[in-house]
Amino acid sequence: MTKPRIYTTSFATIYPHYVTKAEKKGRTKAEVDEIIRWLTGYSQTVLEKQLEESTDFETFFAEAPDPNPARDQIKGVVCGVRVEDIEEPTMQEIRYLDKLIDELAKGKAMEKILRE
Template identity: 85%
Template sequence: MTKHKIYTMSFANVYPHYVTKAEKKGRTKTEVDEIIRWLTGYSQEQLEAQLEKKTDFETFFEESPGLNPSRKMIKGVICGVRVEEIEEPTMQEIRYLDKLIDELAKGKAMEKILRES
């Protein structure tokens, strides 16, 4: 089976779109970074290194220090598909991130986005 095009796309090329989407709605790059760090376990320095290396999406998630177990609490529809029903693991991680950025842009509180009780 052929890999989806997004797997080979550089995370650094998509990252500015996440930031722009958030900033258009009055949110910040700092909040985008916090979401990415929460999801992946990267430190800020590690995240910046991945961006500098122009790591592709597949490698970005494969090399993540520790995917947050609470990410399984992320539910909802992104691109017409329920994120909790996506069977391919890498695609699900990418869509989790998309969903979190959407929630940020929609004005949701960070505590809710980061699934804090």
């Protein structure tokens, strides 16, 4: 079985779309970065390095230093699929991030997005 194309896509090519989506709704790049750091455990410096190196999605999530244990509280539908029902771990991580960015763009408070 071949991997989904998103796995080999550079995280750096999709990241600007996350930022644009947030900014169109009055949110900031800093908030996008905070969400990514919360989900993965990357520091800002290492996140920026991953972007510079054009790390692919699969590697980006596989190398995440400290995936947040509260990420299993992320529930809902992204692209017609319930994120909590996705069985493939890498795809689930990608959809978790998509869901969090959607919540940001919809104006949800950061405390709720970060499951505090």
